[in-house]
Amino acid sequence: MFDIIVIGGGVAGMTAALYALRNNKSVLLIEGTSIGGQIAQSPRVENYPSIKKIAGSELTDNMFEQISNLGAEFEFDNIEHIEKVDNVFKLTGEFANYESRAVIIANGVKHRKLRLPNEDDLIGHGVYYCALCDGPFYKGKDVTLIGDGNTALQYALMLSDMCSKVNLVIMFDHFFGDESLVKAVESRENIEITREAKTVALLGETELTGIRFERKDGTTFEILDTPLFVAIGQVPDNKKFENLAKLDKFGYFDSDESTTTITPGLFVAGDTRKKDVRQVTTAICDGAIAATGACNYLNTL
Ligand SMILES: Cc1cc2nc3c(=O)[nH]c(=O)nc-3n(C[C@H](O)[C@H](O)[C@H](O)COP(=O)(O)OP(=O)(O)OC[C@H]3O[C@@H](n4cnc5c(N)ncnc54)[C@H](O)[C@@H]3O)c2cc1C
Structure with a gap:
């Protein structure tokens, strides 16, 4: 049983892990594909404040090292379902099941397809x-x-x-x-x-x-x-979590900057939630807010 499970190893998820670990919470970060998320695909990031130019993968490698050093645990799995039973979140993955007292969904977005037959x-x-x-x-x-x-x-x-x-x-x-x-x-x-x-x-x-x-x-x-x-854009993949968090008409989590959802203890961070600007800086910002919210929630249990 972890204090907080973070779903998604992009910049939002890793920032959430960083803030939660620095609050002395135990953190399991679950990533379905590869640590780093979307920005790891970008060879050149030039709008991250204070760093003039950096490869996206270098930025995320640094974040990964930072949270690893603080004691984050990692699993490679795809979370397919979450239930909340008696203040415990039960997560079903493709390969295993997990439990925690708070959850931060930072699952980003997926590539939009052309929707052609083959x-x-x-x-x-x-x-x-x-x-x-x-x-x-x-x-x-x-x-x-x-x-x-x-x-x-x-x-x-x-x-x-x-x-x-x-x-x-x-x-x-x-x-x-x-x-x-x-x-x-x-x-x-x-x-x-x-x-x-x-x-x-x-x-x-x-x-x-x-x-x-x-x-x-x-x-x-x-x-x-x-x-x-x-490269025709991205779409959210949140339907599977609709039992615990409202979605807007495009499928993004219908949450504001507080990153809260209709389920106490469940937070949503990064590109996956409704927002005007989907960038590294805004995803990171969400990660920090979600983790702080999750820590405050845990302290009230
Ligand atoms: C090519 C490219 C270039 C970009 N360039 C810039 C730039 O220069 N500057 C900038 O600020 N922004 C840029 N962006 C946007 C930026 O990358 C995103 O806004 C930001 O990375 C979003 O971070 P995130 O953590 O919210 O989501 P993501 O990076 O999408 O991370 C989500 C992670 O969750 C994982 N995941 C999804 N579902 C599950 C599940 N069910 N279980 C477990 N894991 C799951 C995914 O595999 C992924 O690793 C760029 C994006 C792309 C694609």
Whole structure:
């Protein structure tokens, strides 16, 4: 039995662990994929106050070391369900069950999919969502990327550094990212931008062989024999926790800066909750508030 279980090893979860450990609480941090979360995918973070430039993975490695030194315990598991029985939270994971007196959900967001019929079958077989993880497999080759926001722009730059050509296809006639990133992408010679084209089909049954796009006038074109990187945003994955915490219409936890939920002792932190700005700084802020709230709650039991 732990004082606090933190679900998610991103920056929100690790900050929550840091604050709880410094409050002398026992902490188990459960991570489903890999410690670090989304920011570990970013090769360059330049908006973390006081650090001019740092790789996302270095930032999260430092956080991991910091909480490990303070005595955090870790499990690799995917939490699928939580119940609260007599002031004890019972967590069901894919591999084991866990118990604690307070819980902080800091499970972030997942990659949004295109929702095309055979997309799931082609994941890892030509269709990817993380350029940092899978881009290096295509060093020196042509690749295709879909997306028009900051993540897509960062991915475009990253891929253009290692691939011979990046076909960047966007739905509208403009990007929705930072101007500096847009300029950087537009000035790269090996990035070819195609505007106002919608992805309508993924070709291939067991391996991606091509991508079909539709222009505004209804005509189609295909890009053949390249992998596809999809960077069209993120979505929350919170339905499984709806028994204990309200969700908004988009599926984010309906909580304010207090990070509290309708269940005493259950807190939600980071990108997973309703908010205007999803960034490292705001996730970290939530982690600190959630842990402080959880510690105060434990002191009242
Ligand atoms: C490519 C990219 C570049 C970015 N660049 C910047 C930047 O330069 N500056 C900036 O401020 N922000 C940037 N962001 C945004 C920033 O990364 C996020 O806002 C922040 O990392 C959110 O942290 P989090 O801890 O809330 O969630 P996440 O980082 O999403 O972490 C959540 C963790 O929970 C785990 N998890 C999920 N469900 C479960 C479960 N059921 N059981 C166990 N574990 C689970 C996930 O595997 C994940 O590791 C970037 C994002 C991306 C994708």
